[in-house]
Amino acid sequence: AQTVTQSQPEMSVQEAETVTLSCTYDTSESNYYLFWYKQPPSRQMILVIRQEAYKQQNATENRFSVNFQKAAKSFSLKISDSQLGDTAMYFCAFMNLNTDKLIFGTGTRLQVFP
Amino acid sequence: SQTIHQWPATLVQPVGSPLSLECTVEGTSNPNLYWYRQAAGRGLQLLFYSVGIGQISSEVPQNLSASRPQDRQFILSSKKLLLSDSGFYLCAWSDFPRNTEAFFGQGTRLTVV
Numbered sequence: 001a002q003t004v005t006q007s008q009p010e011m012s013v014q015e016a017e018t019v020t021l022s023c024t025y026d027t028s029e030s031n032y033y034l035f036w037y038k039q040p041p042s043r044q045m046i047l048v049i050r051q052e053a054y055k056q057q058n059a060t061e062n063r064f065s066v067n068f069q070k071a072a073k074s075f076s077l078k079i080s081d082s083q084l085g086d087t088a089m090y091f092c093a094f095m096n097l098n099t100d101k102l103i104f105g106t107g108t109r110l111q112v113f114p
Numbered sequence: 115s116q117t118i119h120q121w122p123a124t125l126v127q128p129v130g131s132p133l134s135l136e137c138t139v140e141g142t143s144n145p146n147l148y149w150y151r152q153a154a155g156r157g158l159q160l161l162f163y164s165v166g167i168g169q170i171s172s173e174v175p176q177n178l179s180a181s182r183p184q185d186r187q188f189i190l191s192s193k194k195l196l197l198s199d200s201g202f203y204l205c206a207w208s209d210f211p212r213n214t215e216a217f218f219g220q221g222t223r224l225t226v227v
Contacts, residue, residue, distance in 0.1 A: 033214065043221050044218070045204065045218035050214055052214070095208070099165075100146040101171070102208065106156060106157035107156070107157045
């Protein structure tokens with residue numbers, strides 16, 4: 001069975017600084033995707049970034065980038081130049097492309113301070 | 115374009131009453147469908163997912179059930195609600211590899227009193 005672990009329940013960062021959110025996962029599968037989703041106070045789930053397991057290059061989306069360490073089963077999210085609007089709950093997620101099962105970690109609540 | 119509708123947005127129900135939450139998707143065919151529950155301040159717990167009509171995978175034994183009567187319709191039900199069923203329920207869909215992400219509804223805040 002697959003699991004996703006986020007060991008940081010809460011994080012805080014000052015505006016314009018950089019913060020890294022941790023995520024580890026456990027699977028014996030080789031065909032999967034990893035995601036980071038953001039849930040602001042509105043509770044709408046918003047995709048931040050995605051990574052295909054077969055791609056070695058780390059994904060980047062503007063200020064958001066990941067450090068994908070496949071052998072270590074680690075998938076951390078780096079937010080550069082943090083903005084007040086980045087304040088939200090961040091969820092790491094794993095999709096098994098053989099079963100289409102999509103599971104999430106317990107989330108990290110990020111607070112960006114001015 | 116694809117859209118997902120989830121209703122109602124808010125629901126207050128007494129203990130022991132039935133529940134029916136509905137989710138429909140437009141703009142795609144044969145999507146994978148998911149129901150999640152988010153307890154206050156906690157993560158997303160996968161309750162059920164479906165890869166096709168009549169195919170339901172249950173992840174957590176509990177007081178809830180799910181059905182998929184049509185290709186793009188997913189229903190979460192309970193015959194008798196418990197206090198512990200309170201939470202925020204999210205419906206989602208995916209259709210890999212056409213779209214390489216999952217899309218979420220607006221959610222339903224359920225309070226059992």
